[in-house]
Structure formats: structure tokens, C-alpha cells
Amino acid sequence: MSGDAARNTALLEVTDLAKYFPLKKGLGRREVGMVKAVDGISFEVKHGEILGIVGESGSGKTTAARCILRAIEPTRGRILYHDDSGTVDVGALGRRELRRFRRNMQMIFQDPYASLNPRMMVREIIGEPLIVYGVAKGRVLESRVRELMQQVGLDDRYLNRYPHAFSGGQRQRIGIARALALKPSLVVCDEAVSALDMSMQAQVLNLLEQLQQQLKLTYVFIAHDLSVVRHFCHRIAVMYAGRIVENGATEDVFSNPLHPYTEALLSAAPNTEMGTRSKRIALSGEIPDPLDMPHGCAFHPRCQHAREACSASEPPLNEVRPGRRASCHFVDELSLQGI
Numbered sequence: 001m002s003g004d005a006a007r008n009t010a011l012l013e014v015t016d017l018a019k020y021f022p023l024k025k026g027l028g029r030r031e032v033g034m035v036k037a038v039d040g041i042s043f044e045v046k047h048g049e050i051l052g053i054v055g056e057s058g059s060g061k062t063t064a065a066r067c068i069l070r071a072i073e074p075t076r077g078r079i080l081y082h083d084d085s086g087t088v089d090v091g092a093l094g095r096r097e098l099r100r101f102r103r104n105m106q107m108i109f110q111d112p113y114a115s116l117n118p119r120m121m122v123r124e125i126i127g128e129p130l131i132v133y134g135v136a137k138g139r140v141l142e143s144r145v146r147e148l149m150q151q152v153g154l155d156d157r158y159l160n161r162y163p164h165a166f167s168g169g170q171r172q173r174i175g176i177a178r179a180l181a182l183k184p185s186l187v188v189c190d191e192a193v194s195a196l197d198m199s200m201q202a203q204v205l206n207l208l209e210q211l212q213q214q215l216k217l218t219y220v221f222i223a224h225d226l227s228v229v230r231h232f233c234h235r236i237a238v239m240y241a242g243r244i245v246e247n248g249a250t251e252d253v254f255s256n257p258l259h260p261y262t263e264a265l266l267s268a269a270p271n272t273e274m275g276t277r278s279k280r281i282a283l284s285g286e287i288p289d290p291l292d293m294p295h296g297c298a299f300h301p302r303c304q305h306a307r308e309a310c311s312a313s314e315p316p317l318n319e320v321r322p323g324r325r326a327s328c329h330f331v332d333e334l335s336l337q338g339i
Helices: 061-068 095-104 122-132 138-151 168-180 198-215 226-232 250-255 260-268 308-312 331-337
Strands: 010-025 030-046 050-054 076-083 086-089 105-108 186-190 218-222 235-240 243-249 318-321 324-326
Touching: 010 061, 010 218, 030 061, 030 076, 030 218, 030 235, 030 243, 050 061, 050 226, 061 076, 061 186, 061 218, 076 095, 095 105, 105 168, 122 138, 122 168, 138 168, 168 198, 198 218, 198 226, 226 250, 235 250, 235 260, 243 250, 243 260, 318 331
Parallel strands: 050 218, 050 235, 105 186, 186 218
Antiparallel strands: 010 030, 010 076, 076 086, 235 243, 243 324, 318 324
């Protein structure tokens, strides 16, 4: 995808975002520890851009997304939303202000089966946001719901059907229509195609791309399938154990990973280019327990390049060159070696 759609100004700016879940035990529910699901991440998403967030299961991708939308309350951090009317500090909004603001940011969920109410007809599912926010009623509501159905490639004759009458791909299109009902500028896609088969994935991705261009949308695209991310996203942020370890332009990251974890992820991804083959890097062990994080770099127990300094201190996410950041003590040396 061309990066021409992305402008230079940030729509969303996230600084030092963290989410800790207290672990309690015993009859008195005594706090015995903290699960650090997201531990101080910073990034920005530009107007008209698609930012991919990738990483293994348990890396904190979905938790970060829910904190951005304040579906769950972050432990700390700053979330700034910039548009033509000014800057909004999302974290400082009260309940009433947040409810009004949520029209600007919506989510497409992973499971197209669990995310739709089986007791509601499609017209009710898509129209619900419009009714709740008092945007439309009567004929205007009916017209808008039909317009949304057509926009996502569904026949509006099926408005009176229930979700069970649709396939997984069709259900996800209904979810997309619901997310677009209030005309948001930012849409968080939380593994939006991972539950679909390959043919449906391609169709939904093409739909999302068309809508992004037509409606000038900005996406935060959470995924674990690197081939999808490479096709779909302008930039990517790689998460590991609740932290961002690398970010940059998609093709730049794929062609020249700067962090050993990114290198390992890319080596495990299927290579569709004829005549090319990359050496597989097998990671030992598992993602660390967020209750018992290793000292220093969280990745060092699994890293083939780890040295003494890696267990002594946590490397910052430094700008290695314009537009590229990586969190590794030896990023310059490893980059020269062509990791």
C-alpha cells in the first residue's frame, strides 16, 4: 500500500502508557503483586495512516488498544487526540465527556460471533449507536443503516435477519458497519481478520482498505499474522512483554529488523517470495511471566545475542535513524552484522 495517504501530523499521541492489574489472594483479598500487561509504551498514529501492532499472544497488544479507547482505565500514561478542533486529553475526560468523545474512536472486534448480540436483528445492531447518541431516528435512521450495509458490501434486504443467518465474513462486515455508524476518524482493528479463513481475510482486508481511502480513516491494526501486516500497514510497532521493542516503516522493518525479537518473528513468518529463503530462528522458552519479569531487557533470556549488559539494565527505545526506533543495547553492532 502506498504511504501517500498518510499526512505528517499525528492524530493520536500515546506517551508512557501502562496498565497494571493487581493480583489478590486470600480471604482478605490481599494484594500480592502486579501483572504488568502494558509497561510504559509510547507511539503516535498519523492522520490517514495504518499503524500495525504485532507480537506474540500475551505481549499486551489488545490491552494497549483497550486503554487507548478507555474501555479499561490505564494505570498511567497520556493519550492525546488531535483534530481540526484542537487537542483532547483522552485520559482526563470525565464519564459524560468520554461518552461524547467516543464517537471519534471505535473498535472492530476479533470474534465476529461473540461481538454481535444474537437477539438483535442486523438493523438494530447497526442502528444502535445512532440511537444511543441521538444522531438519527425514523426515516433518517433507516436510510443511514441501509447506506452502511451497502458500504460494507451487504444486501440491505437482509436487515431483518439475525446474526446466526450470516457467515463469519458477513458478520465481520456487520461489525465494521456498526463501528462506522458514528463516522469515527480512528478505528482500532483488534485481530479483525484472524478468526476468518484465508479467502474471507482477503475480502475483509480489501474492504477495510477501500473504506480507509474513501472515508479518510486512520487505523490501529492489531495482528499476529506478519504477512497481513506487511500488506496492510504503513508502519508497525513490535511489542514484547508489554513494551514496544521496535517500530518503523513496514518495509524498512521487514527488510532490516533492528531488534533480535523482530528478527526472530520475521524468520518464523512464511516467505511468499519465489527463490528466497530465510534462516529460521527458534526461540527457546516462553514470554516472561508479567508477575516475575526478568531484570534488564525482558527478551534477554531468549535472545541469541544476549550479553551481561542485557540482564543488568533495560535498554531504552532509542531512535537509531530517522523514523526507526529499537530497544537493544547492541543495536548498532547487530545492525552492522546484518541481523
